[in-house]
Amino acid sequence: MNVYVLLKQTFDTEERIVLRDGRISEEGVKFVINPYDEYAVEEAIRLKEQHGGHVTAVSAGPERAAEALRTALAMGADEAVLLSDDRIGEDEYAVSKTIAAFLVRQSFDLLLAGNFSIDNGSGQVAVRVAQLLNLPHVSSVTKLNVDENRAAALRDAEGDSETIEVALPALFTAQQGLNEPRYPSLPGIMKAKKKPFHTLGLDDLGLSESDIAPRTARESLALPPERKAGRILKGSPAEQAAELVHLLRTEARAI
Amino acid sequence: MNHTYAVVAEVRGGKLRQVTLEAVRAAQAAMGEDDRIAAVLLGHRIAGLAEELSRYADGTVHVIDHPDLETYNPENYARALLETLNALHPRAVFLGHTAVGRDLAPQLAARLGAGQLSDVTAIERSGTEVLYTRPLYAGKAFEKKRFVTDDPRIVTIRPNNFAAADPAPSPGTVVTAAYSAPSDLRTAVKDVVRKTSGKVDLTEAKIVVSGGRGVRSAEGFAPLERLAEVLNAAVGASRGACDAGYCDYALQIGQTGKTVTPEIYIACGISGAIQHLAGMSRSRVIIAINKDPEAPIFKVADYGIVGDLFEVVPLLTEEFKKILPGTNT
Numbered sequence A: 001m002n003v004y005v006l007l008k009q010t011f012d013t014e015e016r017i018v019l020r021d022g023r024i025s026e027e028g029v030k031f032v033i034n035p036y037d038e039y040a041v042e043e044a045i046r047l048k049e050q051h052g053g054h055v056t057a058v059s060a061g062p063e064r065a066a067e068a069l070r071t072a073l074a075m076g077a078d079e080a081v082l083l084s085d086d087r088i089g090e091d092e093y094a095v096s097k098t099i100a101a102f103l104v105r106q107s108f109d110l111l112l113a114g115n116f117s118i119d120n121g122s123g124q125v126a127v128r129v130a131q132l133l134n135l136p137h138v139s140s141v142t143k144l145n146v147d148e149n150r151a152a153a154l155r156d157a158e159g160d161s162e163t164i165e166v167a168l169p170a171l172f173t174a175q176q177g178l179n180e181p182r183y184p185s186l187p188g189i190m191k192a193k194k195k196p197f198h199t200l201g202l203d204d205l206g207l208s209e210s211d212i213a214p215r216t217a218r219e220s221l222a223l224p225p226e227r228k229a230g231r232i233l234k235g236s237p238a239e240q241a242a243e244l245v246h247l248l249r250t251e252a253r254a255i
Numbered sequence B: 001m002n003h004t005y006a007v008v009a010e011v012r013g014g015k016l017r018q019v020t021l022e023a024v025r026a027a028q029a030a031m032g033e034d035d036r037i038a039a040v041l042l043g044h045r046i047a048g049l050a051e052e053l054s055r056y057a058d059g060t061v062h063v064i065d066h067p068d069l070e071t072y073n074p075e076n077y078a079r080a081l082l083e084t085l086n087a088l089h090p091r092a093v094f095l096g097h098t099a100v101g102r103d104l105a106p107q108l109a110a111r112l113g114a115g116q117l118s119d120v121t122a123i124e125r126s127g128t129e130v131l132y133t134r135p136l137y138a139g140k141a142f143e144k145k146r147f148v149t150d151d152p153r154i155v156t157i158r159p160n161n162f163a164a165a166d167p168a169p170s171p172g173t174v175v176t177a178a179y180s181a182p183s184d185l186r187t188a189v190k191d192v193v194r195k196t197s198g199k200v201d202l203t204e205a206k207i208v209v210s211g212g213r214g215v216r217s218a219e220g221f222a223p224l225e226r227l228a229e230v231l232n233a234a235v236g237a238s239r240g241a242c243d244a245g246y247c248d249y250a251l252q253i254g255q256t257g258k259t260v261t262p263e264i265y266i267a268c269g270i271s272g273a274i275q276h277l278a279g280m281s282r283s284r285v286i287i288a289i290n291k292d293p294e295a296p297i298f299k300v301a302d303y304g305i306v307g308d309l310f311e312v313v314p315l316l317t318e319e320f321k322k323i324l325p326g327t328n329t
Helices: A035-051 A063-075 A092-103 A125-132 A186-192 A237-250 B018-030 B047-054 B074-088 B099-112 B219-231 B239-243 B274-280 B309-323
Strands: A002-006 A009-011 A031-033 A054-060 A079-083 A110-114 A137-147 A150-157 A160-167 A170-174 A197-200 A216-222 B004-008 B036-043 B060-065 B092-096 B115-120 B122-126 B129-136 B141-147 B153-157 B173-176 B187-193 B207-211 B234-237 B264-268 B285-290 B303-306
Touching: A002 A035, A002 A125, A009 A063, A031 A035, A031 A063, A035 A054, A035 A063, A035 A110, A035 A137, A035 A170, A054 A063, A054 A092, A063 A079, A063 A186, A063 A197, A079 A092, A092 A125, A092 B099, A092 B115, A110 A125, A125 A137, A125 A170, A125 B099, A137 A160, A137 B074, A137 B099, A150 A170, A150 B099, A216 B115, A237 B303, A237 B309, B004 B018, B004 B074, B018 B036, B018 B092, B018 B122, B018 B153, B036 B047, B036 B074, B047 B060, B047 B173, B060 B074, B074 B099, B074 B187, B092 B099, B099 B115, B099 B153, B115 B129, B115 B141, B207 B219, B219 B234, B219 B264, B219 B309, B234 B239, B285 B309
Parallel strands: A002 A054, A002 A110, A054 A079, A079 A197, A110 A170, A137 A170, B004 B036, B004 B092, B036 B060, B060 B173, B092 B153, B115 B153, B207 B234, B207 B264, B264 B285, B285 B303
Antiparallel strands: A009 A031, A137 A150, A150 A160, A160 B187, A216 B141, B122 B129, B129 B141
């Protein structure tokens, strides 16, 4: 089973966002593998453990993303590829074309990725990659069974669940609940240092800047207005409950 | 030159989803005076819904009605939709940022070579320039973006952030769109379990009652469910409650999980970790019920009750029953 996992390095979910010079500051920020991509990495390693094979972790991003790929190697991936070039940017059209340009030259049974990234949260790149490679996909998967050249996936559709069968090769995006990602072990971390790690730029992929010209651009960036703490109600629990309903009607006009 | 702004309608539980009417409104906000709406409705036995949709979309409603489309199949829906869109040459395509919309939109975008802006919460147009506001880090920051080419533009909108479209002065025309049943699908939907039928959808709900670790067990959600029933609300949960196995991950609200923006958010036994606040702090009115007066959730709550949720929630349920008509249980 030859599996490629797409991952992105993101801020840890507990990080606060600080703007500096109109951009999001990365100073002192803890970076992690995007949590949904981490499920994908774990699932890829489990598939390898079950069926044998090879797991390659792929990320398109800045140089710091190498650290996330090393974590994937330490978890048990066999090989890592960083697609890094200042000309790629954040536009999903551009990122997906870059990744697809790499994958189109590889052979694989399965592609895994996260459901969405917790930073940009647009949930586009993985599905776009599947389309660009003309592969079927199932998104938001909470269970995956692979059998030779077919797979059955359980898809979470806003609480409903759908069982979808698909011919391989195909792409799947991981939803929470798919598995519990392992922590890298110390021997895993040591071994990771010796595993193949490739860094490729646009030229290596045979892409020019115009091939990945962005379709969207950011105009401005702002923090949401801070919410002010409201009031703590007083009295017995019964009085507070009555007061709350009263305030919702009269003051907040929400009922 | 006038352009077509396509809106992909969504059906859930035999009904037109609220977010579809919101998407019509969003498209209207983005388009120019001479542009027109073309709604596309996919499904099976949906003539009545097409009629309903035509009262809000004053252009054309293109109906693709076929047994193959009774349930959502990512491959088949995308193909059916592309067939219609290729005939319409839309300037933009609007969808809800829902399980279906999130899955369909990037397929369309890739196939059309288009840019896509996801999870849009506001749209402003001045002259020909249109700016789309969308959250980053689940709402810890917001960016305004624009499309920079004339390729088709794909937009998904977050439920509950645009008003539903007003009824159109004159209803749109319903037309049947072509559908060629494909024989080479690689994807087959074998089974659908509707765990949510009859329940209020979490992202579209006007009121959300949410439980955290303080709920202490799966059974502990019962009083929250009771309150939700009285309020016609959806039940949500914090990551802590999901990780502890008290409820399904589908209920999780936060930076991992869903982002919700209801009118009223009632947080019960939720401490208010940053990752949770990201997913709910744009709700209009926030109510926090927690035993710990120092819980960070009180810093964002409009109204706070320091107390035991197992005591407070049932009392609150009784109070709401007194004032809400039609709660006969």
